[in-house]
Amino acid sequence: MxxxxxxxxxxxxxxxxxxxxxxxxxxxxxxxxxxxxxxxxxxxxxxxxxxxxxxxxxxxxVQPNAAHRALADLAARWTGDFLLVTQNVDDLHDRAHLETPPASGFELIHMHxxxxxxxxxxxxxxxxxxxxxxxxxxxxxxxxxxxxxxxVWFGEIPLEMERIERALARCDLFVSIGTSGAVYPAAGFVQLARMAGARTVEINLEPTQGASLFDEGVYGPASETVPAFFG
Ligand code: BJW
Missing domain, CATH: 3.30.1600.10 (SIR2/SIRT2 'Small Domain')
Known part of the structure; x- marks a missing residue:
């Protein structure tokens, strides 16, 4: 998967x-x-x-929180391909994965x-x-x-778009966490995942403007919802 x-x-x-x-x-x-x-x-x-x-x-x-750590734990045990695309320019995912090394099918992309x-x-x-x-x-x-x-500033091309689009085209599950969906092309990834037939899930404090594009919404603070969702 x-x-x-x-x-x-x-x-x-x-x-x-x-x-x-x-x-x-x-x-x-x-x-x-x-x-x-x-x-x-x-x-x-x-x-x-x-x-x-x-x-x-x-x-x-600042330090990684329970949401970063839950994703790192998931990356260590996931047996299929797992692409983590972050729009964040901080290094908190990187640090969480240093503490818990990922399985071989894992990749992290900082698209911005x-x-x-x-x-x-x-x-x-x-x-x-x-x-x-x-x-x-x-x-x-x-x-x-x-x-x-x-x-990556406005008007510039986000990084690694080809790799991201390739992974979206063959994904079974797409989960969007803690993003408002206000900035493209990231805001359009859910549609690419849907076209690939993936199940799509939004995890956020509250439903975003694009919530209806997802099969499922999980709402609450990421430090609680992410460990519970992937637990
Ligand atoms: C919690 C929580 C908790 C809080 N638990 N949740 C199509 C239509 C219209 C315009 C465009 C379009 N395509 C492109 C554009 C132009 C533009 C764009 O999208 N403009 C929009 C404003 C409409 N896009 C671009 O210019 C991009 N480039 C581009 O498109 O190139 C063309 C091209 C693309 C692809 C192939 C070939 C060509 C580049 C965009 C670069 C964005 N860069 C930024 C700033 C970097 C500088 C900096 O760091 O200062 O990146 S913008 C800024 O927004 C930053 C973020 O990564 C990005 C996304 O923000 P994010 O992460 O969603 O944050 P928030 O604050 O918006 O939302 C936080 C969410 O968390 C909220 O929903 C909260 O509820 C939630 N939350 N606490 C869970 N505890």
Whole structure:
């Protein structure tokens, strides 16, 4: 049995990582276009680097919660293929899977990038990055490049789309956890899974705008619902 799980900010909320679209969310006080578009970065690189530097620093004070750990436990015992696609740029899934190594059919994709990586604007080379980035951070990879956050901004193409679409086309179960379904192409994955004949499940605090697209909804905090669903 092949499984695809899509996660969003709600899976990390109980670890203390803010979501995006809540009233006290990440973009409160920021114009989205200013910090989450290539145009915003070109206009004010210092503002954008600072926004991500702060979020990168915050990762030191958060830990995986019971939902991340339940998915890691599942990945250790799942016998079919299991693709975990996260829209999150934090490293909480990665850390949970380090604690509980997965079975061989498991893969994790960060489709919207990773806070703890940087990318050279000239060569596209991606490298691990744990510290701050400066406004015009000289790239070690190309003489004309600067290092930018390895984040997929609005208008950019999400990562690993072919691999994700291949897995959706052959999945038997699709579970969407803690995402509002407001951002494409991730919001369209449920339809691709349905076309493949998969059973589709939404796990969230409350029904989302796309709830009717799922066969089943499980509602409540992810730290309780995810371990119970996969337990
Ligand atoms: C809990 C909980 C708890 C809380 N327990 N639950 C089609 C139609 C219209 C527009 C478009 C379209 N296709 C593309 C677009 C444009 C655009 C888009 O979607 N715009 C929309 C606003 C309409 N998309 C793009 O530009 C994308 N690129 C693209 O489409 O390229 C073309 C292409 C695609 C494919 C192939 C070829 C070409 C790129 C999108 C990049 C998004 N990046 C961001 C920001 C990164 C920067 C940053 O980190 O600051 O990624 S946007 C932001 O939203 C972030 C997230 O990953 C993403 C999703 O948010 P998420 O995770 O759903 O969070 P929230 O806050 O919205 O929801 C949290 C949920 O958790 C809520 O439902 C709560 O109830 C729940 N929750 N606590 C369980 N304890």
């Amino acid at each position: 092949n499984l695809v799980v899509l996660t969003g900010a709600g899976v990390s909320a109980e670890s203390g990582v803010p979501t995006f679209r809540a009233s006290d969310g990440l973009w409160e006080g920021h114009r989205v276009e200013a910090v989450a578009t290539p145009e915003g970065f070109a206009a004010n690189p210092a503002l954008v680097q600072d926004f991500y530097n702060q979020r990168r620093r915050q990762l030191a004070s 990038g990773e806070l703890k990586k940087a990318r050279c604007t000239a060569s596209g080379v991606v490298c691990d990055w744990d510290g701050d980035l400066e406004a015009a951070h000289v790239s070690p990879h190309h003489p004309r490049g600067v290092l930018r956050p390895h984040i």
